[in-house]
Amino acid sequence: MVLSRIIAVHSYKGGTGKTLLSVNLAATFVKHGKKVCLLDLDFRAPSLSTIFKIEKAEHWFNDYLNGTCEIDKALIDLSDGINNDGKLFVGLANPATEAIRDMSAKDRKWEMRALGRLLALRNSLLNDKGFDYLIFDTSPGLQYSSINAIVSADLVIVATTFDTSDVDGTRRMLRELYDLFEKKTEIVLNKVLYDVSSKFGKEEVQAKIKDVYQVPLLGIIPCFCDVSKAEGNIIFAQERLEHPFTKILDEMAHKIDNNKA
Amino acid sequence: MTKQEVLRKKSVQILEKIRESLEKLNERMEIMIELQKHGRRDVQPLPEAPLDVMTLLSMPDHLRKTAMTVCRLGRATADEVAQQTRRARAVESAYLNQLVIMGHLKKERKGRKAYFYVEKEDQG
Numbered sequence: 001m002v003l004s005r006i007i008a009v010h011s012y013k014g015g016t017g018k019t020l021l022s023v024n025l026a027a028t029f030v031k032h033g034k035k036v037c038l039l040d041l042d043f044r045a046p047s048l049s050t051i052f053k054i055e056k057a058e059h060w061f062n063d064y065l066n067g068t069c070e071i072d073k074a075l076i077d078l079s080d081g082i083n084n085d086g087k088l089f090v091g092l093a094n095p096a097t098e099a100i101r102d103m104s105a106k107d108r109k110w111e112m113r114a115l116g117r118l119l120a121l122r123n124s125l126l127n128d129k130g131f132d133y134l135i136f137d138t139s140p141g142l143q144y145s146s147i148n149a150i151v152s153a154d155l156v157i158v159a160t161t162f163d164t165s166d167v168d169g170t171r172r173m174l175r176e177l178y179d180l181f182e183k184k185t186e187i188v189l190n191k192v193l194y195d196v197s198s199k200f201g202k203e204e205v206q207a208k209i210k211d212v213y214q215v216p217l218l219g220i221i222p223c224f225c226d227v228s229k230a231e232g233n234i235i236f237a238q239e240r241l242e243h244p245f246t247k248i249l250d251e252m253a254h255k256i257d258n259n260k261a
Numbered sequence: 262m263t264k265q266e267v268l269r270k271k272s273v274q275i276l277e278k279i280r281e282s283l284e285k286l287n288e289r290m291e292i293m294i295e296l297q298k299h300g301r302r303d304v305q306p307l308p309e310a311p312l313d314v315m316t317l318l319s320m321p322d323h324l325r326k327t328a329m330t331v332c333r334l335g336r337a338t339a340d341e342v343a344q345q346t347r348r349a350r351a352v353e354s355a356y357l358n359q360l361v362i363m364g365h366l367k368k369e370r371k372g373r374k375a376y377f378y379v380e381k382e383d384q385g
Binding site (some may be wrong): 108109111112113116119144147148151176180181182 | 296311312313314315316317318322325329332333335379
């Protein structure tokens with residue numbers, strides 16, 4: 001059985017919570033004592049640099065994919081202040097407009113080389129540098145960089161909501177993208193509104209998701225006002241250990257770690 | 262070296278040559294069978310055809326599996342690919358040769374073994 005050590009977090013539409021999920025999943029693994037590398041592959045709308053408050057980097061993850069630096073130069077060690085054996089490294093997408101423009105104009109040959117470089121991370125980071133997990137935060141839909149990440153991954157986590165167009169698009173992607181690459185895929189349903197007047201309780205939602213997508217469900221994240229109010233400034237898995245959102249992420253990480261995902 | 266030993270050595274060399282020729286012939290036959298199976302229009306030789314993910318997506322399933330395995334392994338023989346895909350070596354050999362004809366893979370012979378890989382100069 002292939003262990004899910006390279007994880008791509010993807011979605012059909014934007015705003016489904018990919019980055020929130022990627023960052024908090026990485027932080028959860030670190031909390032569990034794992035050595036994790038979180039990589040921003042959303043080159044059209046980079047966000048990890050803002051979340052981790054890093055304005056300037058000597059090398060960006062773009063540089064590694066461009067072949068102008070090795071992977072160790074493109075990673076930033078954020079392990080300071082972590083109280084256990086866990087380690088967190090990030091590879092950031094360059095948020096400068098010029099860099100975004102440059103990445104949007106890459107041709108097929110470049111994308112092919114980028115795929116080769118992503119595939120090489122299994123050796124350089126997992127085998128040689130002893131990382132336990134690589135997490136790719138991707139851009140939504142059928143973007144080259146996202147499909148490269150999906151092809152390189154062991155597990156694709158698809159963040160989705162109950163939005164009708166998102167459900168339709170996600171179903172199509174399951175059939176026409178993940179299945180074609182024979183990828184292990186799991187669904188995370190985000191922003192779920194449970195309320196007493198709603199016809200759906202937790203069990204009904206779980207059954208509905210399994211019925212609609214025909215793939216395993218990794219977890220359900222209710223719509224937490226606290227998370228929205230934090231405006232992306234708080235990494236809950238790191239800073240709000242008792243929050244229900246953090247507990248849900250703990251469960252997801254355990255499932256993946258025990259290879260149940 | 263006795264006359265008998267010289268003769269034996271020569272026989273071994275001749276047999277080796279026959280074996281190599283038979284293998285080459287076998288490969289050509291596999292390509293011809295593939296061409297016939299999928300129709301010539303599918304396998305027009307392309308001088309330059311990057312093996313990017315969109316190309317992989319548009320491939321028929323049987324070829325995508327082979328191509329992805331080579332992408333993952335970097336450089337592989339038909340035997341090594343067959344071990345990963347759990348299909349017969351002869352089948353993989355045919356698919357690999359078809360991918361070479363399509364311009365997606367390169368092939369290099371080293372002794373008796375044929376290695377398939379994504380074009381080196383494109384790997385940057």
